[in-house]
Amino acid sequence: MYIYTAEEMKAIDANTVMGNEDKSLELMENAAKSIYQILSDRIAGKKKHKNMLVVCGKGNNGGDGLALARMLGNDGFNVKVLIAATESILSRDAAIELKRLKISNDDILFLHNTEKPKLEEIINESDLIIDAIFGTGFKGEIGEDLWVVIEEINKSKAAVISVDIPSGLDGNTGRASEKAVKADYTIVVDSLKTGNLLGEAADYNGEIIVGDDIGLDKSHAPVDKILLSGKIAGKMKKRKASGHKYDFGNLVVAGGSVGMTGAPLISAKAGLESGCGLSTVLIGKEAYGHCHSPWPEVMIKPYENEEDFDLLIEKASAVVFGPGLGMDEKYDKILLRILKKQLPVVVDADGILRLNRIRDQLILKEQSLILTPHCGEMAKLFRVKTKDVLNNPTYFVKSAVECYNAVVVLKGPCTLVGDKSGLWFFYKPNSGMATGGSGDVLAGIIGGLSAQGYDVLDSAKKGVVIHGSAGNMAKIEKNEWGMCATDIINNIYKGIEPLI
Known part of the structure; x- marks a missing residue:
């Protein structure tokens, strides 16, 4: 439509x-x-x-x-x-x-x-x-x-x-x-x-x-704005019956800081629930001792410098960068190193705020970047007020697509997905999704799909639909008052089912 x-x-x-x-x-x-x-x-x-x-x-x-x-x-x-x-x-x-x-x-x-x-x-x-x-x-x-x-x-x-x-x-x-x-x-x-x-x-x-x-x-009407649904997002690929974990992708989540170690863990777990074979959190050595995963299937590895980081992402199929990362400038160089590898990269949360600082150094030959801001983060990216983004969200999505050669997912009651070919609108308002960690779940789902070989636009569209559907299932189970991010994670499989 x-x-x-x-x-x-x-x-x-x-x-x-x-x-x-x-x-x-x-x-x-x-x-x-x-x-x-x-x-x-x-x-x-x-x-x-x-x-x-x-x-x-x-x-x-x-x-x-x-x-x-x-x-x-x-x-x-x-x-x-x-x-x-x-x-x-x-x-x-x-x-x-x-x-x-x-x-x-x-x-x-x-x-x-x-x-x-x-x-x-x-x-x-x-x-x-x-x-x-x-x-x-x-x-x-x-x-x-x-x-x-x-x-x-x-x-x-x-x-x-x-x-x-x-x-x-x-x-x-x-x-x-x-x-x-x-x-x-x-x-x-x-x-x-x-x-x-x-x-x-x-x-x-x-x-x-x-x-x-x-x-x-x-x-003669324009056809560049489409209502996003499961039908538009399309079916999931058939999985290889004889496949092993490396066939289904290795997601690396780079994030976390003291007091914010839960965010990358949430993304990593969501990536696994979306079907990827391995999921690892890479966290700075100073925060490693504070990072305790409730999920044993999520691996956690510390790094001390850029060289450590390079070694740890050698086998990554896709990267989620930013959840809970904090604002230390040393991460600017790490983001640049990731982007130069031309892996699919989901940049979320604190990672988005770094893009302004390194934009002049970005050379992305092909579209491999996915940005997942909410309106406040989009406003900071363009140094405007949040109300400016709220009053003209389609303009800022298109601008971010152009500036960063990226697929852009602007989160909200109506989530927008944009790339150079158009805009997709996902309208499933659910106030229960307005909870800490919900965006980390979305970043993890999109990253997990990218790790499995879906292209960046396909990953974004499917990820938004799966995330929204999982949230609606959680709302039915608990109601909008009682939902939290782990409830969305626990319903990702239900969000995937209609796409199989």
Whole structure:
């Protein structure tokens, strides 16, 4: 499934309509039919949701809502419509849909003529509220005149359905206005937009349901942004039945410092769980005595200098560099030595922060580097504020890909995987994954797959899917409050199963 920005979607719409006003109205009707079908098939029932309120804005999102209100009324639901605009400023198509409505004039209210007690009454008596105020073209802040409506919708006990995107979310970044609708379901019209997935969208979407194709001409649409799933990540390779441990790769994890020895151990164990044959933690001699593995299958070896390190990674198939490493400058030279070997290298955590210092010395002839920052680390990499990355994550992923000739995995509620060919969006929000060591697990899985011979992009895509699926399994077993990194590790095998 392809994903579009708000501007790309607007261009697709314009390319489809090409000045044909009837076509524009046809698309609106198709959008409303798609939403209506999902409502009637999966969500709404006349016994449970007899009384419906459709809240419409002035634009085409509001027009979709008005067309939907007509269809619901024809189906026997008690429908009221609240229009958050004056009739004179409705878009052409929204104005036509308003005239087509066959419900009592008493059931069509305009916000500017509706006192707060009446507003509270119609919202409180509704079993289901449809939010069609703003679409994916929204940016900035919602005007204070609409605050009361959104506050009352969010306080209501009714089920809330947002059309295309919850009103108040930026259609590109998912950034939330000071007031934004919190939906139980978001029914996306035709195709996902970046704002459905990024930023704060996960806090407002509820369950996302993507509607049917409404007849848009996408023949010239970009194909560089894709929803990442197990199907897109692809199947695991068949394992050699007669193979021995060296056939399945030797992962080396370079990391750890006093007080932070658990991070590389977590990565090393995750690498083993992903299928690699051997996994070794290389740790500085000063921290070696503090490093005690709970997993006997993970080897631990100390090194004192760069020459020691070189000897210890001679047989490595892939390296994870950075978990728990600390900020000692001596590791800059070690990272350079690793990268010169042209092994697949996953650079995570403290390792990412070193790349700025050695960037001018990097000569990567082929793409063998995988970066796995969260937004804070990405911000430090480019010396910007974290909010800058949150407000434009796709830009910074593309920039990191270009700067470092790398595959880049930007971790978050929607994890982005990028390389020179495009971007993949993995949307499985799970607050239980926001726990110490979760990123170390991901780095270890990706490193373990690279050690087995998967190319760096394949390792990143599969690793993100396996990590997310394992996290969801852990959530089912324990809940989001009780999860920790070892629970994700213990479910890696379940994350792999659908890919076998």
